[in-house]
Amino acid sequence: MRMLSILVVPLFLVGCGGPSLVGTWSGELDCDESGDFEIEFTLAEHEGKDNTFTGDGEIQDIPLCVSGEETVYCDLSFEIEAESEGTDGEQDLEIDLDDCEAEIDGETVEGDCADVDDGEWDGADTITFEAVGCDGEVEREG
Numbered sequence: 001m002r003m004l005s006i007l008v009v010p011l012f013l014v015g016c017g018g019p020s021l022v023g024t025w026s027g028e029l030d031c032d033e034s035g036d037f038e039i040e041f042t043l044a045e046h047e048g049k050d051n052t053f054t055g056d057g058e059i060q061d062i063p064l065c066v067s068g069e070e071t072v073y074c075d076l077s078f079e080i081e082a083e084s085e086g087t088d089g090e091q092d093l094e095i096d097l098d099d100c101e102a103e104i105d106g107e108t109v110e111g112d113c114a115d116v117d118d119g120e121w122d123g124a125d126t127i128t129f130e131a132v133g134c135d136g137e138v139e140r141e142g
Helices: 002-017
Strands: 023-031 035-045 052-067 070-083 091-104 107-111 116-121 126-131 134-140
Touching: 035 070, 035 134, 091 126
Parallel strands: none
Antiparallel strands: 023 035, 023 134, 035 052, 052 070, 070 091, 091 107, 091 116, 116 126, 126 134
16 A cells, blocks of 8 residues: 555656746757857746746847947846647647847946747757847757
């Protein structure tokens, strides 16, 4: 009887939460002309919306054109919201990036974030997406 209760509890926990994007995701952003960049973000469940996850992240050493021909490399931080279809398995994601900012020459520069198109989640540990001339792929850590 003790063995039965141990097996039932994990099945109950898996069935209750539905698919989840919670966790830290990291990978690479492949931007043809500009190169490849590391990206990382952490998602948590949104308290007010089902199947929605929010968090913040960073793209490291990305070239940002400041003025004229001067190119500055910096880390770009952003807020992220991802909404899943709420089903099991592979599914499309609606991904929005907001509040992009970078630290350049000791000043915080804020700007609009690039639009993210065609986000897809394999239902497990890989997300792929497109954003203004870049293809991204991230995997859940842990």
